[in-house]
Amino acid sequence: MKQQTKLERAVLILALFGLSIALLYFGKPFLVPFALGGLLAMLLTKLCEHLERFKMPRGVAALIALLGFVLIVAGVLTLLGWQLAGFSENMDELQHRAAEVVAQFRAWLQDSVGIDQQQQQKMVEQPASSAGATGSVLMDFASGTMSIAVDTILVLVYTFLFITFRRQLKNFVLLLVPVDKRNETTKVLHESASVAQHYLGGLSKMIVALWIMYGLGFSVLGVENAIFFAVFCGLMEIIPFVGNLIGTSFTVLAVAVQGGDSRMILGVIGVYLFVQFIQTYLLEPLVVGNEVRINPLFTIVGLVLGELIWGVGGMVLAIPLLGILLIVFDHVPSLKPYAYLIGSYKEKKKK
Secondary structure, eight states: OHHHHHHHHHHHHHHHHHHHHHHHHHTHHHHHHHHHHHHHHHHHHHHHHHHHTTTOOHHHHHHHHHHHHHHHHHHHHHHHHHHHHHHHHTHHHHHHHHHHHHHHHHHHIIIIIOOOHHHHHHHHOOSSOHHHHHHHHHHHHHHHHHHHHHHHHHHHHHHHHHHHTHHHHHHHHHHTSOGGGHHHHHHHHHHHHHHHHHHHHHHHHHHHHHHHHHHHHHHHHTOTTHHHHHHHHHHGGGSTTHHHHHHHHHHHHHHHHTTOOHHHHHHHHHHHHHHHHHIIIIIIIIIITTSSOBOHHHHHHHHHHHHHHHTHHHHHHHHHHHHHHHHHHHHSGGGHHHHHHHBOOOOOOOO
8 A cells, every 4th residue: 555655656746747847848938037037036136125225115226226237238238239340340251261161171071071072062951942041031030039029028027026026925925834834934935035146146246257357368369359259258157067168169160260270279278278267166166156056967957958948048047946946945844855866965974
């Protein structure tokens, strides 16, 4: 009887897990902006509380904090647009150099791998007509731009409402639990908000530090549009492990296309290694800290599952959401084994 009960419980857990994954996947259009708005509200709550100490109404404080965040993001995007203007001015030269790099790569494939030019051409041919493909690309671009605009507005609206009604939302959660559990629930809510605030705030400071280091390094090397690549590499840090590799790989390819020699390419790689050393052993312990105690295995698992379910937004949300889940698991006795599984705990040495 006990074995049957354990089997039924295991099947129920698997069914609930599968149902949760399905709900997360099909609920992506609603859940991703909702979760981003919640995390952004946690980041801005401390600023709002500081403004409210000056007898400022909560709605006004939330609006000021949100406008400040929007202005910062707009400034970064303006800087990127200004740097991208340099690319458009030299687009013909870049296309010529890119064609040379592609030609050299195709020649290397033929000489080293044995794939001749005709086979390479068949691999890249598209069955659709050029007119139809162009129309499809334009429609996809317009649809994607509209979707991003709508999601951005939703995130800002959710953020404002979360900040404004945070006390009501907290009281709602407390009403759902028994009276004797409310102190523990309040502690969980405060710790979850603290983890999100420290992680996102520390990550923001670290990105700014990366902009400075990458900008100085790339400028010294003489990389064209060094500020653009520095900002891009820094922003990619929001995706742990994967983002910095993507940013640096893109920079190396761009330097090669721009006609940079081997010394410049090795210099870019050297700057990346130096910045990663500073980031790992100095910036992360001092700025980000150890608030999110997720072990490396489940950090990777979270990133992969986040990308599969929610795309790029899932990769951005994976780590802070796992950190919040870890706190919840750690305060529920029946879920403590799962907190131990995904958390980063030092094993005690046996005497």
